[in-house]
Amino acid sequence: xxxxxxxxxxxxxxxxxxxxxxxxxxxxxxxxxxxxxxxxxxxxxxxxxxxxxxxxxxxxxxxxxxxxxxxxxxxxxxxxxxxxxxxxxxxxxxxxxxxxxxxxxxxxxxxxxxxxxxxxxxxxxxxxxxxxxxxxxxxxxxxxxxxxxxxxxxxxxxxxxxxxxxxxxxxxxxxxxxxxxxxxxxxxxxxxxxxxxxxxxxxxxxxxxxxxxxxxxxxxxxxxxxxxxxxxxxxxxxxxxxxxxxxxxxxxxxxxxxxxxxxxxxxxxxxxxxxxxxxxxxxxxxxxxxxxxxxxxxxxxxxxxxxxxxxxxxxxxxxxxxxxxxxxxxxxxxxxxxxxxxxx
Amino acid sequence: xxxxxxxxxxxxxxxxxxxxxxxxxxxxxxxxxxxxxxxxxxxxxxxxxxxxxxxxxxxxxxxxxxxxxxxxxxxxxxxxxxxxxx
Numbered sequence: 001x002x003x004x005x006x007x008x009x010x011x012x013x014x015x016x017x018x019x020x021x022x023x024x025x026x027x028x029x030x031x032x033x034x035x036x037x038x039x040x041x042x043x044x045x046x047x048x049x050x051x052x053x054x055x056x057x058x059x060x061x062x063x064x065x066x067x068x069x070x071x072x073x074x075x076x077x078x079x080x081x082x083x084x085x086x087x088x089x090x091x092x093x094x095x096x097x098x099x100x101x102x103x104x105x106x107x108x109x110x111x112x113x114x115x116x117x118x119x120x121x122x123x124x125x126x127x128x129x130x131x132x133x134x135x136x137x138x139x140x141x142x143x144x145x146x147x148x149x150x151x152x153x154x155x156x157x158x159x160x161x162x163x164x165x166x167x168x169x170x171x172x173x174x175x176x177x178x179x180x181x182x183x184x185x186x187x188x189x190x191x192x193x194x195x196x197x198x199x200x201x202x203x204x205x206x207x208x209x210x211x212x213x214x215x216x217x218x219x220x221x222x223x224x225x226x227x228x229x230x231x232x233x234x235x236x237x238x239x240x241x242x243x244x245x246x247x248x249x250x251x252x253x254x255x256x257x258x259x260x261x262x263x264x265x266x267x268x269x270x271x272x273x274x275x276x277x278x279x280x281x282x283x284x285x286x287x288x289x290x291x292x293x294x295x296x297x298x299x300x301x302x303x304x305x306x307x308x309x310x311x312x313x314x315x316x317x318x319x320x321x322x323x324x325x326x327x328x329x330x331x332x333x334x335x336x337x338x339x340x341x342x343x344x
Numbered sequence: 345x346x347x348x349x350x351x352x353x354x355x356x357x358x359x360x361x362x363x364x365x366x367x368x369x370x371x372x373x374x375x376x377x378x379x380x381x382x383x384x385x386x387x388x389x390x391x392x393x394x395x396x397x398x399x400x401x402x403x404x405x406x407x408x409x410x411x412x413x414x415x416x417x418x419x420x421x422x423x424x425x426x427x428x429x430x
Contacts, residue, residue, distance in 0.1 A: 012374060
């Protein structure tokens with residue numbers, strides 16, 4: 001009868017992969033955002049009516065029944081949805097773990113109190129610089145850095161787990177080292193994403209903000225000090241990622257995708273079919289699972305640094321039109337990562 | 345006597361097992377079928393009702409079921425994963 005101890009969630013994740021359970025799901029509540037970051041991947045469709053609270057509750061009911069444990073509320077800024085709190089509470093009432101990915105612009109004292117009462121597993125905030133100059137220049141909104149800092153303080157005062165995420169770009173590549181130093185000093189986990197992605201509609205405009213090779217090598221050199229250079233262990237016959245197996249994303253208009261970045265084909269729309277039916281019957285999901293296998297074996301075949309660097313098939317589709325064809329930038333990142341690991 | 349899930353708990357069950365996640369520590373524990381049987385009934389039934397159902401479902405005596413349920417709930421309570429209601 002005694003509970004069988006499990007270290008972290010790893011064992012459950014392996015089981016989810018084996019049985020194809022959508023363990024971790026992204027819910028894009030809205031594409032609205034207070035900020036104007038020039039490399040944002042979101043492409044808002046203006047002719048859609050966002051899902052309302054009742055529709056999101058149906059999604060959560062289905063997620064509960066098909067085995068989901070974690071929902072990430074994202075956007076845009078999910079706090080811009082008029083029913084954000086009610087949706088987050090509805091997820092918690094169904095005993096789901098909730099993670100919130102926000103820019104922090106709408107987190108004041110009452111909102112911080114409300115978030116603390118959920119409570120969430122984590123609140124992840126976007127940061128773009130070590131101070132107001134670069135951060136506000138990136139977001140296009142004066143005062144956004146001080147608002148972000150206040151949000152971080154309000155959340156941490158309430159013992160909420162906070163993490164930061166920073167896309168490395170031409171705008172902040174001159175001071176990302178300071179952001180890393182600050183986060184280490186404050187003991188706040190920070191993920192620096194070295195890759196700028198194309199927009200969901202394949203518009204390549206964001207790519208001109210891709211940080212240069214020197215900045216990427218410098219980033220990986222710093223990450224190597226703590227053993228945090230991105231890496232993956234591949235073997236022939238494995239899968240590249242949880243695409244089609246344990247991931248799922250629902251956009252503000254109810255379109256369902258096998259993951260947050262996979263936008264070239266939808267699994268269906270929850271206004272036409274229940275999410276449970278979509279998950280169980282969609283041929284797009286099978287296609288995605290197949291891609292995850294082929295991408296892995298293709299990279300194993302390439303060998304060398306590409307075989308040990310994390311690869312995103314959905315991003316490859318958007319950028320190259322082929323889910324197993326890595327971009328030139330992927331090869332550059334993989335080489336830089338390998339070099340940093342070898343010098344560590 | 346009845347229990348409720350603590351506010352820091354997220355959980356999910358698949359087939360006959362379950363995973364319980366403590367949101368304050370980010371620590372997860374897996375529950376075997378018997379433990380998951382009890383866990384999934386915590387808010388819906390009294391302890392005595394759970395004991396009766398466990399005894400029938402797993403074909404064990406009432407005394408053994410009562411002891412097992414008591415130990416399990418005590419452990420979960422000590423971990424801060426459930427709260428006593430009455």
